[in-house]
Amino acid sequence: MKRLFFVLVAMVGFAFSAQAQCGDDLMKTALKAMGDKxxxxxxxxxxxxxxxxxxxxxxxxxxxxxxxxxxxxxPKNAENLTFEVTETGGNVIGTNSMGxxxxxxxxxxxxxxxxxxxxxxSTSASESCARxxxxxxxxx
Numbered sequence: 001m002k003r004l005f006f007v008l009v010a011m012v013g014f015a016f017s018a019q020a021q022c023g024d025d026l027m028k029t030a031l032k033a034m035g036d037k038x039x040x041x042x043x044x045x046x047x048x049x050x051x052x053x054x055x056x057x058x059x060x061x062x063x064x065x066x067x068x069x070x071x072x073x074x075p076k077n078a079e080n081l082t083f084e085v086t087e088t089g090g091n092v093i094g095t096n097s098m099g100x101x102x103x104x105x106x107x108x109x110x111x112x113x114x115x116x117x118x119x120x121x122s123t124s125a126s127e128s129c130a131r132x133x134x135x136x137x138x139x140x
Contacts, residue, residue, distance in 0.1 A: 022046060026131040027044075027072070029072035030070045030131045030133040031070075033072070033105060034070045034135045038135055041059065042133045043057055043118065043120070043131070044131055045129060047122055049125065054081075054082075054120050054121025055119075055120050056117050056119050057117070058115055059085075059115070059117075059118055061085075061110040062113045062139075063112045065109070065110050065136065065138070066108070066110075066137040066139075068107045068134070068136075068137050069105060069118075069133070069135075070104065071105060072132070073104075073130045074130055078122070078126040080096075080102040081120050081122055081128055081130045082096065082097045082102055082121055083106070083118065084097075084120075085117070087114065087116060088115070088117075094106055107137055
Protein backbone atom coordinates (compact mmCIF):
# COMPACT_ATOMS: atom_id res chain seq x y z
CA MET A 1 0.00 0.00 0.00
CA LYS A 2 2.85 2.39 0.82
CA ARG A 3 4.46 1.59 -2.51
CA LEU A 4 1.25 2.41 -4.39
CA PHE A 5 0.94 5.70 -2.52
CA PHE A 6 4.55 6.60 -3.39
CA VAL A 7 3.98 5.81 -7.07
CA LEU A 8 0.83 7.97 -7.17
CA VAL A 9 2.57 10.91 -5.49
CA ALA A 10 5.50 10.61 -7.92
CA MET A 11 3.15 10.58 -10.93
CA VAL A 12 1.28 13.67 -9.73
CA GLY A 13 4.58 15.48 -9.10
CA PHE A 14 5.80 14.58 -12.58
CA ALA A 15 2.58 15.87 -14.16
CA PHE A 16 2.94 19.23 -12.40
CA SER A 17 6.59 19.61 -13.39
CA ALA A 18 5.78 18.77 -17.03
CA GLN A 19 3.06 21.41 -17.08
CA ALA A 20 5.32 24.03 -15.49
CA GLN A 21 7.93 23.76 -18.23
CA CYS A 22 5.29 24.30 -20.94
CA GLY A 23 3.03 26.84 -19.28
CA ASP A 24 3.18 30.43 -18.15
CA ASP A 25 6.94 30.90 -18.54
CA LEU A 26 6.73 30.00 -22.23
CA MET A 27 3.77 32.33 -22.68
CA LYS A 28 5.69 35.19 -21.07
CA THR A 29 8.63 34.51 -23.40
CA ALA A 30 6.39 34.56 -26.49
CA LEU A 31 4.66 37.77 -25.37
CA LYS A 32 7.96 39.47 -24.63
CA ALA A 33 9.28 38.55 -28.09
CA MET A 34 6.11 40.05 -29.61
CA GLY A 35 7.32 43.49 -28.57
CA ASP A 36 5.02 46.43 -29.26
CA LYS A 37 2.91 44.63 -31.86
CA UNK A 38 -0.82 44.24 -31.26
CA UNK A 39 -1.76 40.94 -29.60
CA UNK A 40 -4.43 38.92 -31.42
CA UNK A 41 -4.37 35.35 -30.14
CA UNK A 42 -2.16 32.78 -28.44
CA UNK A 43 -1.82 29.05 -28.97
CA UNK A 44 -0.83 26.33 -26.50
CA UNK A 45 0.81 23.37 -28.20
CA UNK A 46 1.37 19.95 -26.61
CA UNK A 47 2.41 17.18 -28.99
CA UNK A 48 2.59 13.56 -27.93
CA UNK A 49 5.47 11.39 -29.06
CA UNK A 50 4.72 9.85 -32.45
CA UNK A 51 2.20 12.51 -33.53
CA UNK A 52 3.62 13.05 -37.02
CA UNK A 53 0.63 15.16 -38.11
CA UNK A 54 1.11 17.61 -35.25
CA UNK A 55 -1.71 19.92 -34.26
CA UNK A 56 -3.90 22.19 -36.39
CA UNK A 57 -5.68 25.42 -35.45
CA UNK A 58 -7.97 27.58 -37.54
CA UNK A 59 -7.60 31.37 -37.68
CA UNK A 60 -9.44 34.05 -39.64
CA UNK A 61 -7.06 36.60 -41.14
CA UNK A 62 -7.79 39.88 -42.93
CA UNK A 63 -6.53 40.98 -46.33
CA UNK A 64 -3.80 43.61 -46.69
CA UNK A 65 -2.48 42.89 -43.21
CA UNK A 66 1.01 41.96 -42.03
CA UNK A 67 0.96 39.36 -39.22
CA UNK A 68 3.67 37.91 -36.99
CA UNK A 69 3.97 34.66 -35.06
CA UNK A 70 6.33 34.44 -32.09
CA UNK A 71 7.11 30.94 -30.87
CA UNK A 72 8.54 29.88 -27.50
CA UNK A 73 9.60 26.23 -27.59
CA UNK A 74 9.66 24.04 -24.49
CA PRO A 75 13.08 23.58 -22.88
CA LYS A 76 12.97 19.80 -23.26
CA ASN A 77 11.92 19.75 -26.93
CA ALA A 78 14.23 17.64 -29.09
CA GLU A 79 13.90 20.33 -31.77
CA ASN A 80 12.09 23.60 -32.39
CA LEU A 81 8.57 23.12 -33.69
CA THR A 82 7.66 24.04 -37.26
CA PHE A 83 4.69 26.37 -37.86
CA GLU A 84 2.92 26.69 -41.20
CA VAL A 85 0.02 28.95 -42.15
CA THR A 86 -1.86 27.45 -45.10
CA GLU A 87 -4.74 28.46 -47.33
CA THR A 88 -7.73 26.18 -47.87
CA GLY A 89 -6.07 24.54 -50.90
CA GLY A 90 -2.94 23.73 -48.91
CA ASN A 91 -0.67 26.57 -50.17
CA VAL A 92 1.77 27.59 -47.42
CA ILE A 93 1.69 31.38 -47.06
CA GLY A 94 3.95 31.64 -44.01
CA THR A 95 6.35 29.43 -42.06
CA ASN A 96 9.13 29.65 -39.51
CA SER A 97 11.17 27.01 -41.37
CA MET A 98 13.41 28.21 -44.21
CA GLY A 99 16.59 26.82 -45.67
CA UNK A 100 16.75 23.99 -43.16
CA UNK A 101 16.58 26.34 -40.17
CA UNK A 102 13.63 26.85 -37.81
CA UNK A 103 13.23 30.43 -36.56
CA UNK A 104 11.53 31.66 -33.34
CA UNK A 105 9.28 34.06 -35.30
CA UNK A 106 8.06 34.87 -38.78
CA UNK A 107 6.00 37.53 -40.52
CA UNK A 108 3.72 37.20 -43.51
CA UNK A 109 1.36 39.42 -45.48
CA UNK A 110 -2.19 38.15 -45.85
CA UNK A 111 -3.63 38.96 -49.28
CA UNK A 112 -7.25 37.87 -48.81
CA UNK A 113 -9.67 37.67 -45.90
CA UNK A 114 -10.36 34.00 -45.18
CA UNK A 115 -10.04 31.18 -42.68
CA UNK A 116 -6.51 29.75 -42.63
CA UNK A 117 -5.00 26.72 -40.94
CA UNK A 118 -2.05 26.92 -38.59
CA UNK A 119 -0.26 23.57 -38.53
CA UNK A 120 2.32 22.92 -35.83
CA UNK A 121 4.51 19.83 -35.96
CA SER A 122 7.79 18.23 -34.97
CA THR A 123 9.76 16.78 -37.88
CA SER A 124 11.02 14.01 -35.60
CA ALA A 125 7.50 13.38 -34.17
CA SER A 126 8.96 13.69 -30.66
CA GLU A 127 7.05 14.82 -27.59
CA SER A 128 7.08 18.61 -27.62
CA CYS A 129 5.41 21.70 -26.25
CA ALA A 130 5.38 25.36 -27.18
CA ARG A 131 3.43 28.58 -26.87
CA UNK A 132 2.85 30.91 -29.81
CA UNK A 133 1.43 34.40 -30.15
CA UNK A 134 -0.19 35.81 -33.27
CA UNK A 135 0.10 39.59 -33.52
CA UNK A 136 -0.76 42.39 -35.90
CA UNK A 137 2.24 44.18 -37.40
CA UNK A 138 0.62 46.55 -39.90
CA UNK A 139 -2.52 47.10 -41.96
CA UNK A 140 -2.17 48.46 -45.50
